[in-house]
Amino acid sequence: DIQMTQSPSSLSASVGDRVTITCRASQSISSYLNWYQQRPGKAPKLLIYAASSLQSGVPSRFSGSGSGTDFTLTISSLQPEDFATYYCQQSYRNPITFGQGTRLEIK
Amino acid sequence: QVQLVQSGAELKKPGASVKVSCKASGYTFSDYYMHWVRQAPGQGLEWMGRINPNSGDTNYAQKFQGRVTMTRDTSIRTAYMELSRLRSDDTAVYYCVRVRSEYNSGSPLDYWGQGTLVTVSS
Numbered sequence: 001d002i003q004m005t006q007s008p009s010s011l012s013a014s015v016g017d018r019v020t021i022t023c024r025a026s027q028s029i030s031s032y033l034n035w036y037q038q039r040p041g042k043a044p045k046l047l048i049y050a051a052s053s054l055q056s057g058v059p060s061r062f063s064g065s066g067s068g069t070d071f072t073l074t075i076s077s078l079q080p081e082d083f084a085t086y087y088c089q090q091s092y093r094n095p096i097t098f099g100q101g102t103r104l105e106i107k
Numbered sequence: 108q109v110q111l112v113q114s115g116a117e118l119k120k121p122g123a124s125v126k127v128s129c130k131a132s133g134y135t136f137s138d139y140y141m142h143w144v145r146q147a148p149g150q151g152l153e154w155m156g157r158i159n160p161n162s163g164d165t166n167y168a169q170k171f172q173g174r175v176t177m178t179r180d181t182s183i184r185t186a187y188m189e190l191s192r193l194r195s196d197d198t199a200v201y202y203c204v205r206v207r208s209e210y211n212s213g214s215p216l217d218y219w220g221q222g223t224l225v226t227v228s229s
Contacts (some may be wrong), residue, residue, distance in 0.1 A: 034215045036152075043202055043219035044152065055207075055217075087152055091213045095168045096142070096154040 002026050002090050006099035012107040017078045021102045023071045023088035032092035035064055035073045038101075039084045047086075048073060080106075109133040111203050111220035118226045124191040127223045129203030136184040137161040138209040142216060143177060143188045145199040153199075157212060158186060166212075193227045200224050 003026035013019050023033065031051040036044040046055045048064035051071055061076040075082055083106050088099040114128040129141065142157040156167035158177040165177045176189045186203055200222040206214035 032213065036216070043222055044216075045219075046207070046215050046217050049207065049215035055215075089152075089216070091215065094166055098152040098154070101151045 001095055002029060002093055002097050004088055004090055004097050004099040006086075006088055006102050008102060009100065010103040010105065012105045013078055014107045015078050015080060019075045019078055019104065021073045021086055021088075021104075023066075023073070023099050025069045025071075025090055025092075028068045029090045029092035031067050032090055033064075033066065033071045034089045034091060035062075036087045036089065037082075037084050038087065044087065078104075109205065109218045111205060111218055113201075113203060113220040113223045116224040116226070118228065119193050120229055121194055121227055123193050123227075124189060125193060125225050126187055126189040127201050127203075127225070129186045129188075129220050131184045131186070131205065134205075135209075136179075137181055140206045140212045140214070141177075141179070141186045142204045142206065143175075144202045144204055144216070146202070146222075147196070147199040150199075155188070155201075159212065160186065190225075193225075195227050198225065198227045 005024045007022045033051045035048040037047050038044040047058050052064045063074050086102045110132045112130045117125050119125050137160045140157050143155040145153050158165045160179045174191050179186045202222050203220040204216040205218040207217035208214035
């Protein structure tokens with residue numbers, strides 16, 4: 001199975017900050033990398049697909065980059081509603097696997 | 108608009124089975140793969156498998172092989188996930204998830220059901 005490792009596992013930041021979350025795959029997955037946001041008690045929401053494509057309706061402060069094994073999710077200017085847990089996920093090969101999550105908290 | 112409405116919370120004893128339903132609306136049911144993902148309390152996301160609603164073909168995660176069965180009834184636009192021989196560590200919220208693009212099993216997971224809490228306890 002392809003292992004997905006996110007860093008950091010948790011992060012404290014303030015409204016207006018620029019934040020970057022990293023995801024590393026245990027082998028090359030080309031650009032088959034997606035990012036999800038999950039707020040407490042809610043289902044995950046697709047933010048970024050194919051490493052860098054913004055899902056419809058997602059604010060432009062979210063962006064993704066990378067290919068191969070190393071990927072990043074960047075939030076350019078944190079808003080109060082962005083404090084949540086973020087997951088990366090590879091869809092290159094079965095089984096689909098997720099990173100362990102990055103919890104973004106208010107400083 | 109696309110909606111996935113799942114069945115309600117379940118309380119099961121160890122060794123029992125549970126069947127969760129996922130009723131779809133707002134799109135052509137047979138055209139989009141359906142996945143199942145679970146999340147134990149306070150934990151991350153775990154992929155269980157997927158079904159092609161058109162053919163009924165399935166792919167399951169190795170971890171669940173022999174215990175999980177995914178089916179669908181196209182006449183009522185509903186997908187099902189049945190998990191047998193339940194253990195306490197199967198306690199989780201179970202989600203059905205439709206992919207973003209039609210006919211593409213590897214497409215991103217786009218539309219999520221509201222989740223069904225399955226609690227396994229004696």
